[in-house]
Amino acid sequence: MSIQPILLAGIDAKTGDQRWHLNDYVARDGYVALKRIIAEKIPPEAIIGELKKAVLRGRGGAGFPTGLKWSFMPKGYVGDKYLICNSDEGEPGTFKDRDLLRYAPHMIIEGMAIAAYAMGTCRGYNYIHGEVWALYDRFEEALAEARAAGLIGQNILGSDFSFELFAHHGYGAYICGEETGLLESIEGKKGQPRYKPPFPASFGLYGKPTTINNTETFAAVPWIINNGGEKFLELGKPNNGGTKIFSVSGHVNKPGVYEVALGTPFPVLLEMCGGMRGGRKLKAVIPGGSSAPVLPTDIIMDCTMDYDSIAKAGSMLGSGAVIVMDETVCMVKALERLSYFYFEESCGQCTPCREGTGWLYRIVHRIEHGQGRVEDLDMLMSVTDNIMGRTICALGDAASLPVRSFTKHFKSEFEYHVENRKCLVPPDVQREGSKIYVRPPC
Secondary structure, three states: OOOOOOOOOOOOOOOOHEEEEHHHHHHEEEEOOHHHHHHHOHHHHHHHHHHHHHHEOOOOOOEEEEEHHOOOOOOOOOOOEEEEEEEOOOOOOHHHHHHHHHHHHHHHHHHHHHHHHHHOOOOOEEEOOOOOHHHHHHHHHHOOOOHHOOOEEEEEOOOOOOEEEEEEOOOOHHHHHHHHHHHHHHHOOOOOOOOOOOOOOOOOOHHEEEEEEEEEHHHHHHHHHHHHHHHHHOEEOOOEEEEEEEEEEEEEEEOOEEEEEEEEHHHHHHHHOOOHHOOOEEEEEEEEOOOOEEHHHHHOOOOEEEEHHHHHHOOOOOOOOEEEOOOOHHHHHHHHHHHHHHHHOOOOHHHHHHHHHHHHHHHHHHOOOOOOOHHHHHHHHHHHHHHHOOOOOOHHHHHHHHHHHHHHHHHHHHHHHHHHHOOOOOOHHHHHOOOOOOOOOO
């Protein structure tokens, strides 16, 4: 199985900050796909067909087939249609999209231009997270280079194809990563999710048909056009085409961004990250960002890193944010921090989420600080039952799933807290595990 990168190929992290310009991207076969599409006047249906062959699934979390999503865009629609790149990377543990923005902004631009050609959209926006000003500025510079070269704007490369692309700076709210909340934010409104239906494909930005994809999803498009959908599929496994960029953090020796083929065994990814920090034992892994259910060691070590395997194990691949926890972690304290995040980031529009996330945090906080009651674990399940499936967007579910999985797989640890009024993991062990670990020089 291949672990050779395709999106991050030719990018050296040591020099990447100096080699992101147009000429650097062109030297890595950049814009070849877009130029060929325009020169050969490849039909839009053929482009969407290649994406379907590739089985490129959305890299933002949901894993929805990209080719199928693009085919939802109305073909005979008279009027403006929009294209959105979701670079609002706000979930704890996720940081792979900002590396694409940092090292390969032109790859995203080319992918969006190809998408615009395939769907007949006239205008696009890249919604960039509000806390990464430097990357917003870099994308703006890359856009200026592309416009000057005739790769973006009116009559691209002398053709009748026009596509205007703009960067849009977000406001740092987690909820703006939800696609309809993102649309509201671009329109200058409070970033709150919309009721669905109608879906963005029919009623999106400014009430017009809109397609929204993740940054990594757009970045994969040029490679697929250059090499073919079948070749991309072969890199991964059936129903899980291509490579995936994983954001690995936590108790590993070499945290960072790793691009591997979908279907790569988790132990292989862990080895690539230098193994466990300090030689300690693996305790648990959150495989897809903070909203994904946690998996204990015995389950995750038998998993392969793809949508189907992780789902079968009872979790989600999500955005590919792998949070590794060793034996020094108190799972109650970890859940307390996650619950606080979702409590703070709830937009407050839905009562079950607004009130329920507060209940979840307060109960877990109570258990962690030695004030837990025997009935608290049942109360947590009751609160999650009243949240899940009762909200406009998935934030309520995102807050509930960690609670249900932590208390399921590590129930004894929660019971110990309640019965003994203290952590199962001694405080000195926790402090030792939380120290900043610096690898010795080679």
